[in-house]
Amino acid sequence: MSESKKTREACCSKLKLFLASLAFVYFSKAFGGAYMKSSITQIERRFDIPSSLIGFIDGSFEMGNLLVIAFVSYFGAKLHRPRLIGIGCVVMAAGCYLMVLPHFFQGPYKYETSMSHSASVNSTETVLPCLSNHSVTDADAPDVSAIKACEKAAGSSMWILVFLGNMLRGIGETPIMPLGVSYLDDFSREENTPFYLACIHTVGILGPMFGFMLGSFLAKIYVDIGSVDLDSITITHKDSRWVGAWWLGFIVTGTVILMSSIPFWFLPKSLPKQGKEESQSKSTELSTMAEQENFLPEETQEPEEKPVTFKELAKDFIPSLRRLFKNSIFSLMVLTYLVVVNGFIGMITFKPKFMEQTFGQSASKAIFLIGILNLPAVALGIITGGFVLKKFKLGVIGAARVSITASVGAFCMLAIQIFIQCDNAEVAGLTVSYQGASQVSYNPQTLLSQCNMGCSCSMKHWDPVCAYNGMTYASPCLAGCQTSTGTGKEMVFHNCTCISEMNTPHSNMSAVLGQCPRKSDCESKFKIYMALSVLGSFISACGGTPGYIVLLRSIQPDLKSLALGMQTLIVRTLGGIPPPIYFGALIDRTCLKWGTKQCGGRGACRLYDANAFRYRETSPWLVIYQKHVYFKHLKRMFIF
Structure with missing residues (x-):
């Protein structure tokens, strides 16, 4: 085998190794990110915090990006890009492991209950719900010092470690996208770049699928698995107080991310441009022959490359930024991404909770359906968009048209979902x-009625029971139940006086633990909603790769890494951090029943006004504005 052929094969294999490694990194980081999204509800319940605070924790990932992305994107392009990606993966893994620590520092999870439902209670012993509670008034509440001491003992501030770990994940994820994509685009054929990007994103979308499936599986496993007697737990995974084994998933995702860093330590700083290896090999052969025969003069030999200092790199940073933002196409594309991502992040963060509250699905089922239905549709849409570009050899204008069409189609699907x-x-x-x-x-105060007035019930606790008339009561006491039989999850409450207040006659005045299921027509409406959601996900994803190509082709080659980094910085700062916080704050305003912390005070929300939740979650006015801006600016850039 000739030397030139060996060189070509070596260069080609290294580019393919980088492509495969980058695809695996996209998979692993998406795996960890999707698992974090799927665990939002479990973390919220475990630390008894409102949606606005859990949105703040979720936004810490973008905060981590914000700290370093501008410098990593600019200086990283001039340094060893593969090794920087490897370092980032190690940092991400460390963040995942940090998020696990609160589980081991806190005591066992004690869910909110109005009375003891211990499985160890003898089945012949009768519990009297109506007489076992006492009203919790301001006078009965513990003093402030006692509450603080209790919260300190319970480790109520341990969510800060989750916040810091997620921020560390964001810092570690920073170099992957700008440095990885620019490295691939620099050394691959121009016509191959769209297909390579589509392949990477398609493999990457498998990460969220596995992340949501892992989240669904662990949401059914009790948080303190292995350390408590599960027979003594009176709630199921369908209960709004249930907390799954959220911490186990971060151990798994951290290990996968750590493994993905390994190949990048063995890749070179640069490669020959794909398609030019042969000419470069021939040139190298001729130069070698000339040197051997003394045909190459000494003064024509290439000088040794001098190392670039940090001062020299920093000197050109501000001028490069000026050149970048003078590019009107780049600036308008960033604005477009900003408004679209702003609505998408807020919606996807609370989508499982939305499905849980609006359609009565369990958190586990909601997460599972997103993982096996929505995400494959997104993967198919991404590869379809890349295939269309390659098949029809569309340029920048064609890519913009595909992106706009997909955006309008996805908006139509979302608009229809509002009415389901x-x-x-x-x-x-x-x-x-x-x-x-x-x-x-x-x-x-409306929890009290004439039927339970004499029971001295607490209005703070959430311990729902389902009566045989199909109505849910906030606790056995508020249902006016006089006696009970059975133990644990099988406990049944009898002689519930409030059941008789219903206009429909019911001879059975008993109730069982848990909320009542939704009406039968709700399941059919949920299927329609999921079908529209999946179709909308596919259509929206079809415009992903074309939009990315428009961005890449609109900037100068030497500014490519900086442009991708700044785009990520701006979009994640203004489109990634605020939405989970203000969406969470809006959702908190729809809460009908707040839980009560172990030490007193307001905990996580147990029940929402589904209609108000729906309008705050979808925010149709914001989406309409996003699509209007998207269309208007791209129309201005390209005659469409």
């Missing part, structure tokens, strides 16, 4: 009156 809804879950005193009339009340 189920009624609120029927909870006495919150969404319906004790007589069965529809109402929505944010006032906890």
Whole structure:
């Protein structure tokens, strides 16, 4: 085998190794990111925090990016890009492991309950719900010093470690996209870049699939698995107080991310441009022959490359930024990404909770369906968009047209979803009156009625029971139940006086633990919603690769890494950090029943007003504005 052929094969194999390694990194980082999204509900319940705070924790990933992305994108392009990606993976893995620590520092999870449902209680012993509670008034509440001491003992501030770990994940993820894509684009054929990007993103989309599936699986496993007697747990994974084994997933994702860093330590700083290896090999052969025969003069030999100093790199940073933002196409594309991502991040963060509250699905099922339906549709859409560009050999204008068409189609699917809804879950005193009339009340006093007035019930606790009339009551006491039989999850409450207040006659005045299931027509509406959601995901993803090509082709080659980095910086700063926080704050305002922390005070929300939640989650006015800006600016850039 000739020397030139060996050189060509070596260069080709290294480019393919980088392509495969980058695809695996995209998979692993998406795996970890999707698992974090799928664990939002579990973390919120475990630390008894509101949606606005969990949105702040979720946004810490983007905060980590913000700290270093501008410098990594600019200086990293002039340094050893593969090794910087490897370092980033190690940092991401460290962040995942840091997020696990609160589980071991905190005590066992104690879910909110109005009374003891211990499985060890003898089945012949009768519990009297109506007489076992006492009203919790301001006078009965513990003093401030006692609350602080209790919270300190319970480790209520341990969520800060989750916040810091997620921020560390964001820092480590920084070099992957700008340095990886620019490295690939620099050394591959121009016509191959769209297909390579599509392949990377398609492999990467498998990460969220596995992440959501892992989140769904662990959401069914109790948080303190192995350290508590599961027979003593009276709630199931469908209960709003249930917390799954969220911490186990971060051990798994951290290990996968750490493994993905290995190949990048063995890749070179640069490669010959794909397609030019042969000419470069011939040139090298001629030069070698000339040197051997003394045909190459000494003064024509290439001088040794001098190392570039940090001062020289920094000197050109501000001028490069000026050149970049004078590019109107780049600036408008960044604005477009900003407004689109702003709505998407807020919506996807709370999508499992939305499905749980609006359609009565369990958190585990909601996460699972996103993983096996929505994400494969996104993967198919991404590869379809790349295939269309390659098949029809579309240029920048063609790519922009595909991207705009996909955006408009996805908006139409989202607009239709707004009208698919189920009624609120029927909870006495919150969404319906004790007589069965529809109402929505944010006032906890409506939990009291004539039927439970003599029971001295606490209005703070959430310990729902389902009566045989199909209505849910906030606790056995508020249902007016006089006696009970059975133990653990099998406990049944009898002689519940509030059941008789319903207008429909019911001879059975018993109730069982847990919320009542939704009406049968809600399941059919949910199937329609999921079909529209999957179709919308596919159409939206078809415009992903074309939009990316428009961005890449609109900037100068020497500014490519800086442009990708700045685009990521701006979009993640203004489009990634605020949405989970303000979406969470809006969602908190729809809460009908707040939980109570172990030490007193307001905990996580247990029940939302589904109709108000729906409008705050989808925010149709924001999406309309996003699509209007998207179309208007791209139309201005390209005559469409």
